[in-house]
Amino acid sequence: MKSKEIYLDHSATTYLDPRVKEEMDKYFCDEFGNPGSFNTTGLRAKKAVDKARKTIADILNAKPNEIVFTGSGTESINLAIKGVVRANKDKGKHIITTTIEHHAVLDTCEYLERYEEFEVTYLEVDRDGLVTPEQVKKAIRKDTVLISIMFANNEIGTIEPIKEIGEVAKKHKVLFHTDACQAGCSQDLNVEKLNVDLLTLNGSKIYGPKGTGLLYLRKGIKIHPIIHGGGQERGLRSGTENVPGIVGLAKALEICQKERNKENKRLIVLRDKLVKEITTKIPKTFLNGHPTKRLPNNANITILDIEGEAIMLYMNQYEICASSGSACTSKTLDPSHVILAIGLPYEAAHGSIRFSLGRRTTEKDINQVIKVLPDIVKHLRSMSPVNLEVKDVLGGIKND
Amino acid sequence: MTSAEKDNYADVKTKTGKEWFYTDVVKKHFFNPKNLFKTEKEAENYKADGVGIVGSPACGDMMKMWIKVDPKTERIKDCKWQTFGCASAIASTSMLSVMITEKGGMKLDKALQIKPQDIVKRLVDLPPRKFHCSVLGDKALREAINVYFEKSGQKDRVVRQGAKIIDKQLKITDKDIEEAVLEGATTFEAVQKKTKIGVNDKSCIPEAEQLIRFYREKYFGPD
Ligand SMILES: Cc1ncc(COP(=O)(O)O)c(C=O)c1O
Ligand code: FES
Numbered sequence: 001m002k003s004k005e006i007y008l009d010h011s012a013t014t015y016l017d018p019r020v021k022e023e024m025d026k027y028f029c030d031e032f033g034n035p036g037s038f039n040t041t042g043l044r045a046k047k048a049v050d051k052a053r054k055t056i057a058d059i060l061n062a063k064p065n066e067i068v069f070t071g072s073g074t075e076s077i078n079l080a081i082k083g084v085v086r087a088n089k090d091k092g093k094h095i096i097t098t099t100i101e102h103h104a105v106l107d108t109c110e111y112l113e114r115y116e117e118f119e120v121t122y123l124e125v126d127r128d129g130l131v132t133p134e135q136v137k138k139a140i141r142k143d144t145v146l147i148s149i150m151f152a153n154n155e156i157g158t159i160e161p162i163k164e165i166g167e168v169a170k171k172h173k174v175l176f177h178t179d180a181c182q183a184g185c186s187q188d189l190n191v192e193k194l195n196v197d198l199l200t201l202n203g204s205k206i207y208g209p210k211g212t213g214l215l216y217l218r219k220g221i222k223i224h225p226i227i228h229g230g231g232q233e234r235g236l237r238s239g240t241e242n243v244p245g246i247v248g249l250a251k252a253l254e255i256c257q258k259e260r261n262k263e264n265k266r267l268i269v270l271r272d273k274l275v276k277e278i279t280t281k282i283p284k285t286f287l288n289g290h291p292t293k294r295l296p297n298n299a300n301i302t303i304l305d306i307e308g309e310a311i312m313l314y315m316n317q318y319e320i321c322a323s324s325g326s327a328c329t330s331k332t333l334d335p336s337h338v339i340l341a342i343g344l345p346y347e348a349a350h351g352s353i354r355f356s357l358g359r360r361t362t363e364k365d366i367n368q369v370i371k372v373l374p375d376i377v378k379h380l381r382s383m384s385p386v387n388l389e390v391k392d393v394l395g396g397i398k399n400d
Numbered sequence: 401m402t403s404a405e406k407d408n409y410a411d412v413k414t415k416t417g418k419e420w421f422y423t424d425v426v427k428k429h430f431f432n433p434k435n436l437f438k439t440e441k442e443a444e445n446y447k448a449d450g451v452g453i454v455g456s457p458a459c460g461d462m463m464k465m466w467i468k469v470d471p472k473t474e475r476i477k478d479c480k481w482q483t484f485g486c487a488s489a490i491a492s493t494s495m496l497s498v499m500i501t502e503k504g505g506m507k508l509d510k511a512l513q514i515k516p517q518d519i520v521k522r523l524v525d526l527p528p529r530k531f532h533c534s535v536l537g538d539k540a541l542r543e544a545i546n547v548y549f550e551k552s553g554q555k556d557r558v559v560r561q562g563a564k565i566i567d568k569q570l571k572i573t574d575k576d577i578e579e580a581v582l583e584g585a586t587t588f589e590a591v592q593k594k595t596k597i598g599v600n601d602k603s604c605i606p607e608a609e610q611l612i613r614f615y616r617e618k619y620f621g622p623d
Binding site for chain 2: 305306307309310313314317326328329350382383384385386
């Protein structure tokens with residue numbers, strides 16, 4: 001990262017924590033062994049993997065053999081969903097999820113609908129991005145085999161009632177997976193308390209190495225692998241283990257969880273300041289996502305009448321990096337499905353900006369955003385033929 | 401630049417701060433757009449001879465263009481605009497406003513001939529997936545000129561280019577479809593990507609599909 005750059009895109013990815021890097025370093029050139037080899041080099045590598053597995057299991061309040069290492073959050077999600085529903089077809093072919101999941105979940109579900117004749121119920125969320133346990137309960141059918149609902153949303157930061165949904169799932173004996181990729185730094189991941197059967201995490205969002213992920217898989221669950229080969233990870237994820245990655249993933253999670261309470265408090269102060277200042281200084285702006293049930297580091301704000309890419313490029317001139325839900329910044333030229341799902345009309349979806357804070361974010365960074373953004377908005381608005389009102393945009397919204 | 405390189409170049413999602421993903425000319429017009437209203441008051445009091453507005457913010461872009469015409473010389477004396485859209489959209493409109501007002505102003509007949517490609521050429525280039533951002537400018541301009549014709553009692557000159565409007569929201573005509581097909585967009589999806597046809601006005605999709613097939617066969621032979 002360039003020295004002056006103000007990086008406010010931690011939900012996209014985080015830098016590697018130097019402590020994590022240090023822990024990993026040894027496993028590149030020195031301890032390079034294959035954990036599957038029956039020799040001393042291999043055994044030392046296996047020991048490192050075992051230790052990492054134990055560290056993670058302890059954090060999740062799980063057993064080491066309930067942790068499967070994968071190559072990303074996306075892969076864990078694919079394994080969780082495809083693996084479970086394919087292995088439990090005798091019970092039924094119905095899946096429940098939400099409209100605001102990451103594409104790793106949505107596209108996997110769509111694939112299963114299209115090519116393997118599964119049926120999927122996509123639960124709608126309210127204006128704050130919440131689903132309720134009651135909605136889940138209503139959607140459960142005799143043939144429901146899996147519920148997959150994200151812990152925290154990557155765009156608007158809303159935290160779903162996982163524990164309560166888990167209770168419903170348990171009562172109806174339906175397996176429950178949660179995509180916790182955005183929750184690893186700030187939330188309690190105790191799977192017993194959360195009532196989850198499967199949980200996905202990845203390294204790239206928790207100051208760990210990219211290209212690493214894990215799936216917690218409660219003992220006794222029937223599941224098929226999606227990658228076949230040498231039988232690593234108890235046959236669930238073949239392929240030689242990424243030893244430095246696994247070691248780094250465990251270390252990263254350990255640090256996040258240890259520092260969680262203190263860091264959450266710090267981030268909430270900064271986040272709330274950012275939100276308050278932007279929404280009071282700049283007319284026609286509002287926060288997306290739940291006001292309190294949200295990630296400590298997420299501020300997603302809609303700025304009416306202007307378009308996100310233009311805002312971002314202007315902010316980039318001041319070396320501020322954020323991200324946008326605008327169609328113009330997406331490969332498909334579709335605006336964010338999450339922003340649309342919380343009921344904002346298309347024209348407002350284009351002006352949504354996500355600031356996601358992190359370990360290196362300081363008050364000075366926040367002040368700089370607050371200093372430059374009002375003028376950027378004013379300038380872009382003077383070029384815009386659009387003149388929306390907040391009440392028109394939010395007026396037609398459900399649950400309001 | 402190979403086309404693969406161009407694709408990377410187009411990726412505005414890259415988060416490396418200072419590197420730019422548009423040409424210098426685009427950048428210049430994006431950060432210093434020409435022919436804007438200086439104040440709200442100027443906008444309110446601007447006496448335009450023709451105003452054209454196309455697009456809708458719902459599908460991403462919207463553009464409004466005001467022109468002043470010298471009735472004797474038929475040249476565009478002045479022009480103002482507003483655009484809702486990305487950097488490419490803003491730069492394209494700014495460039496168009498320069499093209500029609502420079503060198504004493506463009507003659508109306510010539511201004512009616514401007515195509516999106518002409519604007520892109522002046523911008524040196526646009527990333528391929530940003531080409532569609534330049535397609536509204538010439539339409540807004542044509543509309544403004546037509547309004548001028550109507551207002552100045554020259555209704556007979558209101559030619560919507562002999563074209564038939566297919567997408568009522570975006571005012572996309574059969575000519576636009578033909579042009580898109582000629583440029584290699586031979587499926588509905590490809591044409592939609594280029595022109596945004598049918599994004600809002602879904603009722604036009606069957607007719608658009610038929611036209612695309614017609615032009616594809618005309619220019620590229622039977623399927
Ligand atoms: C909520 C959520 N799920 C899944 C993923 C995918 O993770 P990965 O990029 O490691 O495959 C991400 C990250 O983009 C995410 O934010
Ligand atoms: S206006 Fe949306 S991509 Fe250019």
